[in-house]
Amino acid sequence: MVTGDWALRLATTTADEVLPRLSAALQDKVPHRWAAALVAGRISVTSADYDGDRPSADELAALAALAVPGHPWHKPVALSGTTRPALVTTTAGPWAPGSLLVLADATDSVDTEHAYPAVQCGWELAAALLYHSGPSPTTAAERFFAGEHAKQLLIARNTHAATLQALLATLRSRRLDDAQARQVATGIASTALTALRTASAAQECTAERAFTLLTEQLRPLVLHTDVDLETVPPEAAERLLPAPVGEAATAVARGCVLAMLEHTRPHRIRVAWQVTDDQLVLDVRDDGDCTSFPRYQGEYRMRERLASLGGDFSMDTVPGWGTTLTVRIPLVLPPSTDVELLRELSPREREVMAELARGRTNPQIAEHLHVSEHTVKFHVRQILSKLGVRTRGEAAALGRAARL
Template structure:
């Protein structure tokens, strides 16, 4: 049966924002490349000065790209059914070319959409778990089930192997680390002669990072933007470029931030912001 469920307004908004971000990034890349070409072709700059300036332009662009990529990855959503279908595709070679019988228990079509980071990690965790089972040498059948309780992605993986898998098994270490990085939980249950099972819970809403300064000091939206870039290490000129404001305006906001935070320097302001 074809799923004709329309995306929610929130999902549509995220798709619109993603398209806008992609277009903006394309424009930024074009400007970056044009700037680098202009610098490299500039007759008034010697080779060394041109290389230094071009490298600075490229470095700034890369930092900006990584920031946007991280934000997009955390904000994009994948329908739970679509994310599970991608998992089936990932495991297709094992099913088609190996002796492994993989049973997929489809998640409910009404399940909440998964944040991109959770969906990506969930597929990686399942792939690693299946390979861990196969490496034991006696696994012939694996059952994979996903469910969603509205707050968590629930993953169940069971095999028909020797049933000697434990939390201390080396093959589970990467899985445990990934689960912990997402503030999730991992449980292992094994019955000798009957197989092993993994039960994994991944929160769909990661815990908010503490922002002591933002929580304790009233800041305008622009001051928050400036503070974020100050904490990242950007200087006034770079902050002005990213926020499309003058360097003098940046200095004004930084001065206000120092006064409100009771800080004597940018380093102290950064330390207070990081808590």
């Protein structure tokens, strides 16, 4: 267990030294290469010999969602885009709720009877010190936008990875000479920049349009390779998809295809969407080496991506047949749990906020609600003040999160 002397040294150190000292103190119990922590939305990483990318907030949040407070566990996890063995635990005490500790590249030979209590005891103290060492989101609006920021970072990372993969496939292709490769690579980069500059803020689009956009992102990945990409569009082409549903399906499909191309060496990949009365069903399968597919990494990322939408997934890896991923996303978004976002608003202000969430201007809101534009401006100012946000766009985002 953690000694009183060690606890005193930990409690009197600076915040930057808390995790390094905890890591050093636990080395004899759980030998590991480096440590990472997620406390109050802040990431800490420490190790003298760790020179890789920092684990993302999405990866650590996914691990925190899987962990049982007060019960450490040890198995391969996805960190810094790689599957590696790790010991993971979250706090059970009230001083730093939900704080995550990961001892990465941890040895399998651990005396769990003695090591786990030491890890948990040390982490409860260290997490409490880290929790109170800096600011954390306090209002509903701050927590919401912190989460939205993490989601947008994940989308940007996946898009960036797809573009880089397409560029690498082009530059490595033996079918193209140098001039042709440069021309194709320039086209890919130009298309990516155009998409970045003209990213749509639409709240919904048809299933056909969403699938077409996905296909346009996937084609360059295999254009100059020996991989055959088959895309099967949904039959209910004109069915409208809520923006979060289309974004989630696109991100999952793109991430899965990237993982297959990078790890399983497939000859064929098939991506299909099917839209029913109440859900979007996504099916991605390949004929590659399923034992090389980063299963844990894929599961963590999909679980995190689908949780807020009420979606689920299954993954089958059959030797000789490849990997099959099936995702189901409800078309009706689940009720929002962010009720406190609306608690301070009057009934009329909620109506105005719902119109903001639909992207309507002040004149359009005034016409729809049969009030003057001056009245709408007054309600908008009140909404911004009560929610603690600065712009109409932020208020609209909160309204969409509350399913107005």
